[in-house]
Amino acid sequence: MTRFRPDLRYSDITPKEVFLNRRSFLASAAAAGIMAGSQVSARDFAGGETPNSFEEITSYNNFYEFGFDKGDPARHASALTTDPWSIKVDGLVDKPGTYDISDLVDEAEIEERIYRFRCVEAWSMVIPWNGIELSKILNKFGPQPGAKYVAFETLVRPEEMRGQRRGGNIEWPYREGLRMDEAMHPLTLMGTGIYGEPMPKQNGAPIRLVVPWKYGFKSIKSIVRISFTEEEPPTTWNMLQPREYGFYANVNPEVDHPRWSQASERRIGDGRFNRRRDTLMLNGYADQVADLYADMDLTKFF
Amino acid sequence: MIDRLNSLARKVPNWVFYVFGPLPAAWLLWQGFNGALGVDPVKVMEHELGLIALQLLIAGLLITPLRRHTGLNLIKWRRPLGILAFAYVVFHLLVWVLLDMQLYWDQMLRDIAKRPYITVGMVSFVLLLPLVATSNNRSLRRLGATAWNKLHRLVYPAVLLGGVHFVMVQKVWEVEALAYLVTILLLLLTRVKWRPIGQRLRA
Secondary structure, three states, X not given: OOOOOOOOOHHHHOOHHHHHHOOHHHHOOHHHHHHHHHOOOEEEEOOOOOOOOHHHHHHOOOOHHHOOOOOHHHHHHHHOOOOOOEEEEEEOEOOOEEEEHHHHXXXXXXXXXXXXXXXXXXXXXXXXXXXXXXXXXXXXXXXXXXXXXXXXXXXXXXXOOHHHOOOOOOOOOOEEEEEHHHHOOOOOEEEEEEOXXXXXXXXXXXXXXXXXXXXXXXXXOOEEEEEEEOOOOOOHHHHHOOOOOOOOOEOOOOOOOOOOOOOEEEEOOOOOOOOEEEOOHHHHOHHHHHHHHOOOOOOOOO | OHHHHHHHHHHOOOHHHHHHOXXXXXXXXXXXXXXXXOOOHHHHHHHHHHHHHHHHHHHHHHHHHXXXXXXXXXXXXXXXXXXXXXXXXXXXXXXXXXXXXXXXXXXXXXXXXXXXXXXXXXXXXXXXXXXXXXOOHHHXXXXXXXXXXHHHHHHHHHHHHHHHHHHHHOOOXXXXXXXXXXXXXXXXXOOOOOOOHHHHHHX
């Protein structure tokens, strides 16, 4: 069912010089550190496309905890304390409790994977994530047979997250969830970094979900709680606008969204004005994940 | 004081609006082409141009209440403000067609028909068309003041829909967009002729 091509390395995809020259930000000493990280084996899951620059990935974010503007997270996320960091695990598991992040993330298990990233707002990027397969983390807790879903919550800390102090009609914490088989799928990653750097705060430090075949809002950031449930958990955007955002939120050019046409997307960094291209079914991961939805009407379970 | 301002305002020739008015648009375009608008310059241009259009339309709506309540007479500025506002609406639309949707015509047409915030924005644009077409002295003479004034009341629904469009574009309720809509509603309220209830019943 899955088709992994672990033989590609990051250096196969982007020559070092090209990577360095993509954006002028790399002229500094910081480049050395980023590069060092990227030379660990990287597996390409984006069809050989050039990843976006570190600058692009870290300056254009939706992270409403820090404000509605795409530049707000980069401007304001530095206020966030990410050390110490613990995650509360509860629900239908054998080993519930509060875990320090170091108990969950084994540095030796961190791999680099290049995934397409498609936002529901019809823009996209290619991102070299560092992370661990979510299943490896979830299995540590001993999920019980009754657990059908996994729910995630983002930190609530208004003193540091200015977006939580005001405005909007979002009921914090930000919540997301996956069906158990989606969560256990080998493509689903718990992200811990980008370009070999620890996860930047605006991208969801220190640990976030990465589900490459779903719209970006499913990939919840700065996770502090993981719950195993029998029922489908409530999710933030679905709570806000059930007509617009479903629980599954699979990238699907054929399922219309009341707000944006999902048939195409603008690829950030492609040309001066981010060239538009056709959106791929399940964001190009249909070969790997279409089986999960074999018996479902995706226009109903959007 | 007001008299001095009024005579000062009269001295501002219209070309000042047409020459300096488009400069912010040119500046945005220049920045966009030179990578100074961040990772997604198109969205910044689109948003800023639409916002300036809305601000200019609101400025046009302010002129009558200002004159009525403060005696400040800026009526001479109303036509250049309106024409400039329309120009910004067109810039906003062009960025959407050329840089955002990048000539994906079938998707654009479907979007206009199916996505309420785009439908609303497009209706607002269409309502402005007869206004800009008649924003000249010849049309005013040909239509006559009464008919011309009546026609130009179309600006009220156009601005209102512009404000609604702005609120709807946001994914959540945003204070800034709501503040614009409230401002527009208040300015439109000043246009309502309040008559005693008895009189209205007889009318």
